Amino acid sequence: MVVTGAGESLTGDSLNYDRQRELKAFDESKSGVKGLVDAGVAKIPRIFIRPPEELARENQNSGDLTNTQFVVPVIDLGDIIVRSADKVAGVRRAAEEVGFFQVVNHGIPKELLEQVLKAVRGFHELPREVKADYYTRELMRKVKFGSNFDLYESSFANWRDTLFCVMAPEPLDPQELPPVCRDITIEYSKQARQLGIILLELLSEALGLNPNHLIDLDCAKGTLILGHYYPACPEPELTMGTSKHSDPDFLTILLQDHIGGLQILHQDRWIDVPSVPGALVVNIGDLLQDRQQHCFSHSSSEKIMEITADGEVAGKTPLSNDRKKEIKDFDNTKAGVKGLVDAGISNTPKIFIRPADKLAEELSSHGGSVQLPVISLDGIQGDARRKEIIANEVKEASEKWGFFQVVNHGIPSSLLGNMIEGIRKFNDQDLELKKEFYSRDRTRNVVFNSNFDLRQSHTANWRDNLIITSRATHHFDPSELPAVCRYASSNQKSACILYLR
16 A cells, blocks of 8 residues: 655645545555554554644644533433432433533443453454455445545544444344454444433433433434544644544444543533543434434534544544534524525625635646546447446446446436426525425435534535435335425526435
């Protein structure tokens, strides 16, 4: 694998640096970050280096990183059958004010937790050729090994490898799990899922609802286990183990090892979450906040980590509180970008303005227009030779570009025109009609919103979306669609994108 060291990339000619080539080389090695460490790198590859403006901002605010006076709530779940008013109130307070809390006496044996951590380390420290069998970016694989799920989209890669295991809702065949961690993963999944159900019951009661309320909303339907591994880093000051983020789920239960290092953002300060033997960290996810109309509304759902030389992790600079408020205010209008235009704004809100360095980078790298490959699908159904030719054209376009256009695809142009007109009609409706579809609940089949990654991205896009998910395993009810575009037959730009997943 060819990589560019930090020293080389910072002092060399930036024009000769091919980021996409380096990303591809790292990905195709199927070795992850552990492979770099095993290869003895003394300088981290450039794809892992944080942008200069972020490092500079951190240095300016280095004195305000941690509020040592705040302690993350610890909730004792012992004797949970007796749900005292004090225990329910404690859960509500922690969920509302912090969004994070630790639980002790949760029912999962300490020995099992230790075996889980040992199994995760055991997998990541296997020989490269053994782990390579699990390395993939295929979305439908239930068990896979990888490094940085957003490797090709993020501004810098995190110094972290991950084993993904989708345990539910569809039962996982145990044989899909690596033998080194198979049995312990299955057992931990069962016990962690049961703990999750107890926590959802407590959270339901904290909202003044029936204990089964959140469970009946399918908040406990799916289970995903992630086994993260953070190898020691030769230049920890230049990269991160996990970038600032919020969790796009209902509930996260986190098991830390003895090194700890997790931090959460609370009242614009990064707070240490110390590693407590036998304790588990609970995070109220984005979807649970959305389902309950922000009843559990807090500003600390993001967390961030940096790998230090000996494998420890530490928190870094948060976004400004003003930006978080502007994002929240925009989201709460449920009006999207169209709502801003309808309000007659003359200046773009700051959350949409791209950083100066990104604009400069694009201007310096703009290479003019190109003609994407155009592939005709005419004759693909009946002619084997024609099908082979088309397959080769698709292969060449995919390898060289990753994009291509298709013509003679069989979908009438009138239908395509009607689809675009239906999208325009939906977005041009009165706000009150669109509001009922506005949501960030990813389990809903039909969702209207603006910027699916609004709270995570550096810059919001000037775009609204109507997202329609049709799953092969579930019957799609047409009545869920907005009436105005259900059977869809201007000067506004619109587009329809179909994702096959």
